Amino acid sequence: MNQAEFIKTISPFKDKVFRLARRLLVSTEEAEDATQEVLVKLWNSREKLSDYKSVEALAMTMTKNYCLDRLKSKQASEMRIVHSNYSSHDAGLQQQAEDRDSWSWAEKIMAQLPEQQRLIMQMRDIEQYEFEEIAKIMDMNETAVRVALSRARKTLREELTKTHSYGIKRN
């Protein structure tokens, strides 16, 4: 596999890898580093890629594992505090487009979900993977994936409803 072929193989899912990494690591810089790391690992083992049914699933699994490792290491946990780069939308920014504001709320709430639920929600609601694929990547069974996803969606709904009605009361 030469460089052009490799680029062609990874281009459909490199953004997904990046978004998954960002979902877990929060910081954009960290996520970029993680994506590079994963893609370079794939490149180094390019001769073996044809043995895998789906390189995309492999890449997602590698990303998941890499990011969870990063989060576990002490260095990364310090970085996470430094790089919480969602801007706070306080009273002064009320005039800003309202949907943008509530998107950032959604992002904040999602960032508070357990890692596993965050991963599953990212893969289903944003990347639109089938449950079967998610189960394979997460190394779980489909029922467990559905349960975790349902929990994540309900948490998001609850929290968003809170902030939503809070906004109404304030206005």
Next chain:
Amino acid sequence: MELREIETLLDKYFDAETTIAEENTLKAYFAAGNIAPHLAQYAPMFGYFAAQQEQHFDKPLPLKTKVNYTKWLSVAASLVLLCGMLAWFINTNPPQQQQELGTYDDPEVAFRETQKALGLLSSKVNMGVKGVNYLGEYERAKQTVFKE
């Protein structure tokens, strides 16, 4: 899309029982803007999911193909060095020619010469043995002193 249908889909959605197609129907409904007031609270969720798909990874990838090249280069360099050193050693220390030690054609003469050589050797050995005999003397003296 009827409101009733959207509501059932939402229920299914929160139980994680919708298909991808049904979820896309929901996303389309909330993206269209004409949302029923009691469902407005869900709009940011679906809007956020749709917006997240727009993030891209644009950093260049450091794909190294030169790794193997440099590795083989160092192997080649060490081989050249090895060959060079070998050549140098062979040139500076030419193998010494076997020295002619002499030989005899007549077995009688050969026998005599061998006897002579062995005799010379044994006389020298005996000279050494004489020296060693003094050690026996020393041993005997020691025995008398340290008898008890």
